[in-house]
Amino acid sequence: MNNIKTTFSIKDLENLSGIKAHTIRIWEKRYNLLEPERTETNIRYYNLASLQKLLNVSFLNNNGYKISKIAKLKRENIPLLVKEISEKSDSKENTINAFKLSMLNFDQALFYNTYESLAKEKSFKDIFYNIFIPLLSEIGMLWQTDSITPAHEHFITTLIRQKILVSTELYQSKKTNISNKTFVLYLPDNEVHELGLMYINYEIISKGYHSIFLGQSVPIDSLIDILTYYDDITFISYFTVKPEKDELLNYINEFNEKILLKGNSDFWLLGKQLEYINTGKLPNNITTYKTIESLVKKL
Structure with missing residues (x-):
C-alpha cells in the first residue's frame, strides 16, 4: 500500500518549487512565510500545507508579485489569487505549476479546470507535447529524488491517461x-x-x-x-x-x-x-x- 507523503525536508521543497533552500530560509526569517517544525534532533521539516503555500508563493512571485507584498496577504487569499491568475494566464510554466498543485493536493477539479482552459485554445497534440511531456519529465525527477510518493505519480498519470483515451476515442469512431x-x-x-x-x-x-x-x-x-x-x-x-x-x-x-x-x-x-x-x-x-x-x- 502507498503511504501518502505528508512531511518534507527543505531539499524536497527546493526540488518541488525550484526555489533554492537558501532563499526559502531567507523568506522564513525575513517574511515569516513558512513555519517549519523540528524533529527531536532539531532537524527542520515541513508539512503538506507549507509545501502548498510555498508553491503558491513561487507561482505569484513568478508572475510579478514581490515577496514583501505576498507576505502581507492573508493565508487563505493566496490560493484564490493563484487560481485567478492561472485562469487568465497562458504561461506554460503557470500551467505546469497548476498541474503540479493538483497532483500534490490530489485535486481532480483543479486538473480538469486547468485542462479545460487549455483545450479552449490548444489542440490535444499541443497540450501533450508542450505541457504533459515536460510535466511528466519533472514528475519523474521528483519521484526519483523521493520528493513525491508513488501515489502522487499514479494520481496525475491516471488523469492524463483518461485524456489520451478520450481523445483517441474521438478518432476511433x-x-x-x-x-x-x-x-x-x-x-x-x-x-x-x-x-x-x-x-x-x-x-x-x-x-x-x-x-x-x-x-x-x-x-x-x-x-x-x-x-x-x-x-x-x-x-x-x-x-x-x-x-x-x-x-x-x-x-x-x-x-x-x-x-x-x-x-x-x-x-x-x-x-x-x-x-x-x-x-x-x-x-x-x-x-x-x-x-x-x-x-x-x-x-
Whole structure:
C-alpha cells in the first residue's frame, strides 16, 4: 500500500518549487512565510500545507508579485489569487505549476479546470507535447529524488491517461483505414509505463491507420498469433525500464527470431533503455527513435 507523503525536508521543497533552500530560509526569517517544525534532533521539516503555500508563493512571485507584498496577504487569499491568475494566464510554466498543485493536493477539479482552459485554445497534440511531456519529465525527477510518493505519480498519470483515451476515442469512431498496414503497440514483460505508447496509438489512429493496442507487460510469445491475421505489421514498443540493460540484446534477438523472421514485419523502438545498446548494429527492420515526435513524423 502507498503511504501518502505528508512531511518534507527543505531539499524536497527546493526540488518541488525550484526555489533554492537558501532563499526559502531567507523568506522564513525575513517574511515569516513558512513555519517549519523540528524533529527531536532539531532537524527542520515541513508539512503538506507549507509545501502548498510555498508553491503558491513561487507561482505569484513568478508572475510579478514581490515577496514583501505576498507576505502581507492573508493565508487563505493566496490560493484564490493563484487560481485567478492561472485562469487568465497562458504561461506554460503557470500551467505546469497548476498541474503540479493538483497532483500534490490530489485535486481532480483543479486538473480538469486547468485542462479545460487549455483545450479552449490548444489542440490535444499541443497540450501533450508542450505541457504533459515536460510535466511528466519533472514528475519523474521528483519521484526519483523521493520528493513525491508513488501515489502522487499514479494520481496525475491516471488523469492524463483518461485524456489520451478520450481523445483517441474521438478518432476511433470514424473507422477510416488509409492503408493495409497494421500497427501493434505493446510493452515488454514487467514494463508498465504506457503513457507514451498510448499517445503514439492516438497519433496512429488520428491519421487513419489500423492500430492494435495491447498495453502493458506482453510476452513475445503472445505476439506470434498476430502474424497469422495480418500481412503488413509494424510492432511498436517503449522500453522505459524494461528489459534490463543486461537483457536488452537477448530480448531483441528473441523478438527477431520469433516475430520478424517469420513475416513481413517491422519493429519500432523508443525509450531510455535504448541508451545501453548500439542501435547502429540492429537488423534493418528494427528502427529506433529518440522521441515520440520523431516517430510520429514517420507515420
